[in-house]
Amino acid sequence: MYVLSWSQRQIFAVLAVVGALLAMSVPARADLNIDITQGQANPMPIAITDFTGATDQESYTGRDITKVISADLERSGLFKPIDHRAFIQTSESLQVQPRFADWQVINAQALVQGRTTTQPDGRLRVEFRLWDVFSGQQMRGQAYFTQPENWRRVAHIVADAIYSRITGEDGYFDTRIVYISESGPAIKRVKRLAIMDQDGENHRFLTDGATLVLTPRFSPTAQEITYLSYFRGVPRVYLFNIETGRQELLGDFPGMTFAPRFSPDGNKVVLSMAREGHTDIYEMDLRTRKTKRLTDFPAINTSPAYSPDGTQITFNSDRGGTQQLYIMGADGSNVRRISFGEGRYATPVWSPRGDLIAFTRFHGGKFFIGVMHTDGSGERTLTEGYLVEGPTWAPNGRVLMYFRQSPGDHRGRGESTRLYSIDLTGYNERLVVTPRDASDPAWSSLIP
C-alpha cells in the first residue's frame, strides 16, 4: 500500500567528519551579528560566491551548493544575498586571498567562499569560509565529507553554520517537513502523506492516497512519523518508519484514536481517544506498550503536545464551555487553563525553547495563528485568514509553519490550501512550495 521510493542512503547517509579550517588570519571576536529578536530588521547583505572546483563536475556541484545556501539564507528574511553580477573579485582569485575592499565597495557585510573537491575514495569534500568583510576576520571555516549525492544536505549544513555564527541561534535549514498532500474536490479529497526537505526539495509521497491520512508528526530523530490513518475504515494512530516504509498500528484502543505526538525523548506517544461522546488524552509507552489515561473529564480533550523537557503537556479542551488551552503535568496532574481571550483556542504546540506556546484561534469568523507565554500572558497574533491552522515550530523556535486555506471567489475559483512559514516576530511570511495543495505540516528536528 505504501510507496517508498527513495534510497535510504539518501536520507540517512551519515555526513562524515566535520573539520574546522584553520583561519587564514588570526580569528578575533568579530562584531558582525544579527539580533533576530527584532522584527523586520534590514536583511544583512551577504556575498555568497560560487564554490569552486577543479573539474567541471566539481564546479557544477559547487554552484548548486551556493544556490541552496543563498536560497536558505534569503528565505530566513535575515540575509540579502548580493547579486553575483555585482561581484568584483572572482571566486578563483578569492581562493588565494580575499580583497576585502572589493567586497566593501559593494556593501557586503559578510562573505562566503568555498570549494568542492572529489576525494580518491569518491567522496565529496566541501569546505567553506565565512568572512567579516569590514574586520577582515574569518568568522567560521569548516570542511565536510559526504557522498556526492548528499550535496544538498551539506549545503543546508553550511547555511545553518552561517546562520548560527551570525545570529547566535541554532540553524534550521538541515530539516525536513512531513505534511499531507491534498488533491481533488472537497467532497472527494485525496490525501497523501508526503515528506520533503525544508526548502521543498527531495519531495516524496509516502502513501498512495487510497486511504485518508491526517496530522503526521516526526519522532525526535525524524526517522519515524506518527499520524492518523483511516486504514481499513477506522481512524487510528499509526507509526510509520521512514527507513523501512512499514506502518504499525499504535496500541489496542477500544475507540477511535487521533492527534498523536511523540514525547521529546521519543519513548512515548501522546494521543486522543474518542469514545461514547468523550475524547480523552492517553499516553502510550513505546517500549512497554502500556497505555495510561491522562485526562478524565466528560468533554473533548485533544491536541496534546509535550513541553521540550517532557514534564508537561499542553492541550485543548472544551471542559469550560468552549475550546481553550490547558497545561497539565505529563502524568495528568495539576491541570490549569492558560487561554482567556475571546474565541476558541486550539492546537497548542510548545516552542522548542520552552518559553512560548503557539496555537490556532477562531474568533469572529476568522482564524488566527498566535503565540502566548506558558502562563497565558503576552498573547500575540502572527497571522490570520479565512482558515489558518496547525502551527509547527522550526527546531530553533524562531520560525513557524502552518497551513492556510483560501476559499477563492463565490464560485470556489482560486480555492487553495497551502503551507506557509512565518517568523516568530510575525514578519517574513512565505509560501512553502509544494506540488499540490498541502496541510498539516510538521517540522523535524535538525537531521541527526
Next chain:
Amino acid sequence: MKMRFLSLLAAVALVAACESESDQNAAQTGGGVAQQPVRAATTNATATNQIVPGSTADFMATVGQDRVFFDFDKYDVKSEGRPVLEKWAVWLNKYPSVPVRIEGHADERGTREYNLALGERRANSVKQFLTSQGVAAARLQTITYGKERPAVQGHDESAWSQNRRAVAAVNPGPAS
C-alpha cells in the same frame, strides 16, 4: 409533515434532473452541489417496485432522509431531527440483523483534531437516541470524519449547515 416532506423530495428530484446535466460544469466551477441527497432521491424515484426489504434502498424509501443536522459546535439532536431518528429506529427495529454505521461530520469552521472529536460526539448522540428507541447498541457502529468529508462544497453557512451532520449508512461497506 408528510406533505412537506414529499414536496421536498420532489424538489430534490427536480434539482437532481437539472444537476445531472450540469454536473460537469458544477464540478469545474466548484459550485455548491449536494451530491448525496441527489443520489438518494434518484434511487427513491426509480426503484419503487423492486425494493429489497432491509436494503439500503428500502431504508431510504421508508425513512426518506439518511441524515440529521446540527448547530455550529453543537452535538445535541435538534427537534427537527427527532422525527427522522424515530423513523430510523422503527425501520432498524423491523430489521434487527441489518448493521448500521453512524457517521459524524463537522463543518470546516473548526480545527482538524477538535472536529474529529466533535464528529464522534455527533455520531454518539444519534447512537444514544436510537438506543433509547430500542435499537441494540451493539449494532450501531460509529465513526467520525471530522471536517474531512463534506457533503457539500462551499464556504458559506448554507454549505456548513449541510455538512454538520450525522449520516446513517445501513449495510455499510468498509469505510474509507
